[in-house]
Amino acid sequence: MKISRSPWLLHYDGSSCNGCDIEVLAATTPRFDVERFGIINTGNPKHADIFLCTGGINAQNQDVVRQIYDQMPDPKVVLACGICACDGGIFKDCYNILGGTDTVIPVDVYVPGCAVRPEALIDGVIKALAILDDKKARMKKEGYRSLTSEEYRKKRETADA
Amino acid sequence: MMNVYSIIAIAAYLICAPFAASIFSGVDRIVTARMQGRKGPGLMQAWWDLMKLFSKESTTVNDIQKVLVVAHCFFAVFSGAVFFGGGDLLLVFFSLTMAEVFLILAAYSVNAAYSEIGAQRELLQMMAYEPMILLTAVGFYMSTGSFGVAQIIKTDIPLVLKMPGFFIGFCFILIVKLRKSPFDIATSHHAHQEIIKGLTGDLSGRIYGLSELAELYEEVLMLGMIGLFFITSDPLSPVYAIIAVSAVMFVMSFTDNIFPRVKWEVLLKLAWIVTFFAGGTNLLLLTLI
Ligand code: SF4
Numbered sequence: 001m002k003i004s005r006s007p008w009l010l011h012y013d014g015s016s017c018n019g020c021d022i023e024v025l026a027a028t029t030p031r032f033d034v035e036r037f038g039i040i041n042t043g044n045p046k047h048a049d050i051f052l053c054t055g056g057i058n059a060q061n062q063d064v065v066r067q068i069y070d071q072m073p074d075p076k077v078v079l080a081c082g083i084c085a086c087d088g089g090i091f092k093d094c095y096n097i098l099g100g101t102d103t104v105i106p107v108d109v110y111v112p113g114c115a116v117r118p119e120a121l122i123d124g125v126i127k128a129l130a131i132l133d134d135k136k137a138r139m140k141k142e143g144y145r146s147l148t149s150e151e152y153r154k155k156r157e158t159a160d161a
Numbered sequence: 162m163m164n165v166y167s168i169i170a171i172a173a174y175l176i177c178a179p180f181a182a183s184i185f186s187g188v189d190r191i192v193t194a195r196m197q198g199r200k201g202p203g204l205m206q207a208w209w210d211l212m213k214l215f216s217k218e219s220t221t222v223n224d225i226q227k228v229l230v231v232a233h234c235f236f237a238v239f240s241g242a243v244f245f246g247g248g249d250l251l252l253v254f255f256s257l258t259m260a261e262v263f264l265i266l267a268a269y270s271v272n273a274a275y276s277e278i279g280a281q282r283e284l285l286q287m288m289a290y291e292p293m294i295l296l297t298a299v300g301f302y303m304s305t306g307s308f309g310v311a312q313i314i315k316t317d318i319p320l321v322l323k324m325p326g327f328f329i330g331f332c333f334i335l336i337v338k339l340r341k342s343p344f345d346i347a348t349s350h351h352a353h354q355e356i357i358k359g360l361t362g363d364l365s366g367r368i369y370g371l372s373e374l375a376e377l378y379e380e381v382l383m384l385g386m387i388g389l390f391f392i393t394s395d396p397l398s399p400v401y402a403i404i405a406v407s408a409v410m411f412v413m414s415f416t417d418n419i420f421p422r423v424k425w426e427v428l429l430k431l432a433w434i435v436t437f438f439a440g441g442t443n444l445l446l447l448t449l450i
């Protein structure tokens with residue numbers, strides 16, 4: 001049984017301009033209908049498999065993103081949607097922006113675009129599904145477990161040093 | 162009392178109910194999607210969801226939560242088994258209520274805001290539908306002289322003819338019980354997620370899977386109740402029952418799609434008014450005739 005048959009995703013709007021969020025919602029409309037892949041847009045981190053983050057990380061939302069990520073049960077994947085979520089985008093040099101999603105949590109798939117197109121988004125999710133299946137297999141075989149946001153922070157600190 | 166047939170029926174229920182309910186919910190979701198001009202998920206989507214949940218890590222908030230959810234699942238399955246084994250309707254409904262109470266306790270036990278709202282709402286919903294459920298059991302007793310499902314299905318004419326009011330009332334509260342619009346709340350899984358997932362918001366992985374499994378069993382039990390209005394001693398009657406159940410399911414999807422959500426006060430009023438007029442009048446007639 002593949003976990004990718006039933007991916008539930010959680011959408012969090014970081015400091016996005018809402019352009020990407022509209023496109024994320026567009027993916028659930030009749031034209032794109034992500035539900036045909038069994039995808040459900042759940043608002044609950046405890047039920048989610050895919051964390052879809054739009055917009056950059058700023059001083060206020062960094063803890064929220066960490067908390068959401070840590071609450072998600074394994075196996076999980078993180079999708080950075082839009083160039084803001086990938087590396088800060090046009091807001092990169094703003095005083096309050098720390099960077100892309102990967103400044104606080106490990107990101108598995110980067111979907112660029114400003115705004116990200118629903119097609120690109122669906123492609124990104126499909127890519128994430130393969131990673132999800134892989135993580136599940138590794139979980140079973142070698143007891144794999146994702147890094148917590150705290151471990152990720154330490155890892156980044158040692159890498160920077 | 163237990164004979165070979167009831168043992169076979171119970172075994173079939175235990176094994177087939179999750180599949181049957183998955184198909185029902187798959188059809189429901191596809192029909193809903195088509196009504197909205199979408200393609201919709203696969204037929205067995207609920208089954209894949211369930212399998213996924215069982216293979217995920219579960220993070221529980223406290224140990225009592227696990228015990229309560231297991232008890233919820235046990236009682237839900239037990240009530241279905243009693244029903245399909247031809248047992249007593251009263252026992253079925255009381256253990257179903259027990260199951261609900263355990264789930265509500267599980268939601269209260271985590272001490273989280275959204276779970277609590279969900280639990281309170283569930284209590285209100287129980288208050289709305291319980292009178293009708295009990296009345297239906299009484300209705301079956303009045304028209305057949307027995308609470309036993311095994312006796313009830315020995316009737317010569319479909320009971321829906323004797324108890325149309327109960328049937329309408331029961332279909333009405335089924336909308337509440339199956340958490341369909343207009344009597345649902347803005348929980349996630351539907352792109353409007355004001356109160357996250359409410360009742361089951363703090364369950365995850367396997368534990369959440371168990372509560373979903375219980376829901377599948379419950380759904381089959383509820384549809385079985387609809388079937389009971391149509392089953393007679395005629396060997397062809399199960400066919401009519403299945404047609405009736407499908408029709409009811411379609412009406413459920415339809416109402417789910419066309420009605421805006423109402424507040425709980427309206428839910429309670431409507432449910433009790435329907436119970437009083439449809440169920441009450443029918444009961445009165447059964448008593449008089
Ligand atoms: S990538 Fe573009 S559309 Fe998306 S949030 Fe950033 S600025 Fe807005």
